[in-house]
Amino acid sequence: MPPGGLGQSIAPDSFLRRVDPRTKIALSLAASAAVGIPLRPLAFFGACFVGLLAGAGLARQAAAQLWRARLWFAVLFLLDWTFVGVDFAVLITLRLALLAAAFILVFATTTPDELRVAGERLGLPPRLAFAFATAFRSLALLEREWQGILEAQKARDIVGMQSLEKPHWWLRRDDFTSAAALVVPAIVLAAQRAWSISEAAAARGFESPLRRSYRTLRLGALDHVLLVATVVVLGGSILLR
């Protein structure tokens, strides 16, 4: 599986594919709650979490996800180090990295359709569950569309478009023009897409009160093991905080 952004690829061979999406959501929420514990237990928890990711075959995906945010991590680390101290900088960076990686457990091993069903079973209104799953599914499309717009505007020789591809720290007047040239078509295309999806869903009776899902969710032995781990992580994070 090539490493990609959220919603772009599903790890087909991961053992987490066999886990109920609701369990994965609970585990990810517990992992994101655990980032508030002090540095020493956090480092231990972080190591366990990395082990889980590696065992689930998601290490590359997680690394790619963190690599994308490297600039933000670097800036925050430097700011924290400068104004508070190195311990604080390490703690905050580690927390943010764990937070960024926590939901990879769900997003890299669950299809949007599975997410939709899980959302409905967790009591979300079908409309909301569908909107959430569709937004998740559209992330990859939006990224592709963004590249298309970038290329289309480059083809027009719009001044400053090249500079957007190589980020810089200072803002120039051209950057505002370039941003408009990208953002306006992106908004228009996203709105068009959203409308098409609403129309297609309505044409297949989406608002029906008779709706019942074909897919059934059932908790297996692996789910029970992971749910126990979730409770342990949650309890630990409350006690250690």
Add this chain to the structure above:
Amino acid sequence: MRPLLEADQAAFCYPGRDSAVGPFSLSADSGELHHVNGPSGCGKSTLARMLTGLIPHLYRGALTGEVRVDGQRAADIPLWQLSARVGFVGQNPAAQLLATTVRDEVLFGLENLGLSNVEMRRRLDTTLATFGLRELENRDPRTLSGGEQQKLVLAAITARRPQVIVFDEVLSMLDAASARAVAQHVERLRRDGTGVVAFEHRPALKTWYQDAHCHTLANVPPAESPLPDLPQQIAPFQVRVAGVEVTLGSQRALEDIDLSLKGGQVIALVGANGAGKTTLLRALAGLQRHSGHIHDGTGARPRLGLCFQNPDQQIFNPSVRQEILFGNARIDAARYRCVVELLGLVPYENTPPLLLSEGEKKRLGLAILLMRPGLRGLCLDEPTLGQDGDHRRRIGRIVRHLAGAGYLCVVATHDLEWAAEWCDEFVVLHAGKIAEHQQSTTLHRPVAKEPECHLAV
């Protein structure tokens, strides 16, 4: 007896518009085929949405007249109930995909009928088998070809067993072979007793609608005034494409492409989806990294502009005039005037580009390119896609006119009929390689005989 679907002087006016679409009347019953023809922008899509109840349930505006389903006013029936009786398949298949596997795509509509799992499974199996989608059951619909996607959307609607299905130009974005396959499924549905209302202007399909009830919407063909000449002629030049290869990921998209082109020619790039047409256009326009060489006689890279398939990717200014002139440091007023006249954009100079029709947006994309200084050629990606006969002819005239001014025009197209009429040479691509390179005249006869033929490559 009451007809299944009936439109009685139905008309719709969008908010902020002066004129309404319609009035329109039609009466469709099971097993009947209604073919509604009309030029681009005449309101076919609006009428299709009125018949399916999407208007007025999803759209705001003023609806007059009536649409009735089994004698009941469509506006009074909840959309989820209406959609179980009247199906709708739209123009762009990719925009109608809702799930991440072919199986889930078909199931989505069945789940909304409240059927038992056994019945859903039965209908799923039957539908996948009927539409030849069994092998693709676990595939992501986004990875399918346009034809397969449209077949899938049709399958997803058919599985719900509506009494009538309304098709809004479902064939217009498909290549000839895919269009034929989808049309055969539509024909089978009709034989099985489903009513079909097809909004379609693809000319070559007229023969398939011979026994249909035909309806033609108002058609005002544009006046064909002589096209103005651009201020400067392009000096004769050549483009040499030598050993061009492109690899996308692990896939070889173009292989060993050798071409010799010159200013004043109109070249058609044809071939099935995925053959490499768009990649070659992007390479010619300097937007695609490649090995090999693309140069003019002097060894320099020729300046060729690319006109994208989806013009919405480029539009962001508040008026057509500003859109065309954007980024031009020195405004050449004479050239601008000439370009807007040539492309028929004079009435829209102060119109927001997003309000233009698809055909007008495509011409706007061309206008943006023509204002670029030093441009010697144009690469056009599917310029006639989804366009009616008049718009296709208009694009043809413009392309020929530009070639007359010395521009090299390279057109990637599925529209063989159009290409046979307006292009000088055909380059047939297959799996990233040039399968044939022929003069138009040699392809003209077989193409004219059977316009929807699929090139045997």
